[in-house]
Amino acid sequence: MKFLTQRVLPAALAVTMAVACQTVQTTGGGAVGVDRSQSMLISAQEIEQASNQQYQEVLAEARRKNALNRNPEQVQRVRRIAARLTPATAAFRSDAPAWRWEVNVLSSDELNAWCMAGGKIAFYSGLIERLNLSDDEIAAVMGHEIAHALREHARERVSKAMATGLGISVAGALLGVGQTGQDLMGTVAKVTFELPNSRLHETEADRIGVELAARGGYDPRAAVTLWNKMAAQSNGAPPQWLSTHPSHDSRQQDLANYAQRVMPLYERSRAGR
Known part of the structure; x- marks a missing residue:
């Protein structure tokens, strides 16, 4: 990783960061009312480009291991669910339905799934098979x-890493010093695969996720059964990738409350099919 050198004065850095920092509203609130401004030090385009490059590397590695989309029926199932959820993203962002969405399944025993900036989704077969997920539960994971x-949490986390000197070079990113592409890709990978999301980010994703599922015609209450399955697999504790989330009971209650809030959306979606 490249870090700021003594060639850049701290005062100049502070001024540059103040100018470069943007306060943005990445999404509308939706029916669940997620409404929070976010501070960003890097552009959405840079994060999306780095995410796409990292995604292609993950797929290439899985392909070399014969672990990419090995089960056609499973892949078709996951992509069918995604096709119903991605149009629902318009409730939060008008641009999101037109993203270059991509959905792939990786053969792995891990209980994991993720979606990178710009709509690059990976599901791990172990999540589906070990938890015996229903379509509603797959939709709960995917919506989350x-x-x-949608909330650009990766961009926000990379921005925080830049501000605290833990990620890519602030000098390179903001002042054009050096080559930062590989640093940015590495930081995107770290926040995607290694570091658990904050409690705030997880709560926002939970609430938006149940609304996306409901709008797609999937029972939002499945988020509660999904969490119970995950907790059972982890001896009552969340998996590592969710380890910063509030306790099982508080999360279960929050999911149940917000699932109930979006039930009218689910019922309308079901009636229209």
């Missing part, structure tokens, strides 16, 4: 992960 992309 899509919500992270």
Whole structure:
């Protein structure tokens, strides 16, 4: 990783960061009312480009291991669910339905799934098979992960890493010093695969996720059964990728409350099919 050198004065850096920092509203609130401004030090385009490059590397590695989309029926199932959820993203962002969405299944025992910036989704076969997920529960996972992309949580986390000197070079990113592409890709990978999301980000993704599922015609209450299955697999504790989330009971209650709030959306969607 490249870090700021003594060639850049701290005062100049502070001024540059103040100018470069943007306060944005990445999504509308939706029926669940997620409404929070976010501070960003890097552009959405840069994060999306780095995410796409990282995604292609993940797919290439899985292809080399013969772990990419090995089960055609499973892949078709996951993509069919995604096709019903992605139009629902318009409730939060008008641009999101036109993203270059991509959905792939990786053969792995891990209980994992993620969605990178711009709509690059990966589902791990172990999540589906070990938890014996229903379509409604797959939609709950997918809605949650899509919500992270809609809210640009990766961009926000990379921005925080830049501001605290933990990620890519602030000098390179903001002042044009050096080559930062590989640093940015590495930071995107770190926040996607290694570091758990904050409690705030997880709560936002939970709430937006149940609304996306409901709008897609999937029972939002499945988010509660999904969490119970995950907790059972982890001996009552969440998996590592969700380890910063509030306790099982508080999360279960929050999911149940917000699932109930979006039930009219689910009922309307079901009636229209």
